[in-house]
Amino acid sequence: MSEQSSVHSWEILRCVVADQDAFRTRLADLAAPELRFEERQEKLNALLPAFTAHIRAEEEVLLSRALEFDVARVTAMAALEEHEITENLFEKAKQSAHPEQLQARLKVLTDLVVQHALRSEKELYPMLRSQLSVAEREEMGMRYREARERNELAPVFQMPVREGLLESQTGRIGYVIAWFLGIPVWVLLLVFMVRGH
Ligand SMILES: [Fe+2]
Numbered sequence: 157m158s159e160q161s162s163v164h165s166w167e168i169l170r171c172v173v174a175d176q177d178a179f180r181t182r183l184a185d186l187a188a189p190e191l192r193f194e195e196r197q198e199k200l201n202a203l204l205p206a207f208t209a210h211i212r213a214e215e216e217v218l219l220s221r222a223l224e225f226d227v228a229r230v231t232a233m234a235a236l237e238e239h240e241i242t243e244n245l246f247e248k249a250k251q252s253a254h255p256e257q258l259q260a261r262l263k264v265l266t267d268l269v270v271q272h273a274l275r276s277e278k279e280l281y282p283m284l285r286s287q288l289s290v291a292e293r294e295e296m297g298m299r300y301r302e303a304r305e306r307n308e309l310a311p312v313f314q315m316p317v318r319e320g321l322l323e324s325q326t327g328r329i330g331y332v333i334a335w336f337l338g339i340p341v342w343v344l345l346l347v348f349m350v351r352g353h
C-alpha cells in the first residue's frame with residue numbers, strides 16, 4: 157500500500173493544504189465584480205479570524221518543527237515572513253476607504269496568498285514529508301486542528317508566535333557566525349548559559 161493511501165485525513169500536510177485551498181476559493185469569491193463595497197468588507201471581515209487562526213496554527217505546529225531541519229529552515233523562515241506581510245495587508249484591506257482601494261488591495265492579497273501556498277506546496281511540504289514519519293505528521297495534524305480552533309476563538313490582536321521563532325533562529329545563526337569568527341567554544345557556551353537560548 158502506498159504511503160499516500162495509508163495516511164489519515166488529519167495528517168498535517170493534508171489539513172494545511174485543504175485549508176489553503178479553502179482560502180484561495182474564498183478570496184476568489186471576494187473578487188467578484190458584482191459585490192457592493194459593504195458586502196466585500198463584510199466577507200473580508202468574516203474571513204479574517206479563520207485565516208489568522210490557520211496561519212498561527214501552521215506556525216505553532218508545522219513551521220516551528222520545520223525550523224529544526226537544515227534543509228527546510230530558509231524556506232520555513234521565508235514562509236514566516238510571508239505570513240507577516242499577508243496579515244499586514246489583510247489589516248490594510250480592512251481599513252480601505254473606498255471600493256476601488258479595497259479591490260486593489262484584495263488583488264495583491266490574493267496573489268500573495270496564492271504564491272505563498274504554491275511555494276509551500278512545492279518546496280516546503282515535500283521536504284517535510286521526507287523528514288517526518290506518517291505517525292508524527294498525523295499527531296501534528298491533531299495538534300494543528302486543536303491550535304486552529306483555539307486561535308479562532310482568541311482575539312485577533314494576540315501576539316504572533318513568529319517573533320519568538322525567528323529570534324531563536326537568529327540566536328542559533330549568531331552562534332555559528334561567532335564560532336566562524338574564532339570566538340572560543342567555551343565563551344559561546346558561557347553566553348548560551350547566561351542567555352538561556
Ligand atoms: Fe502558510
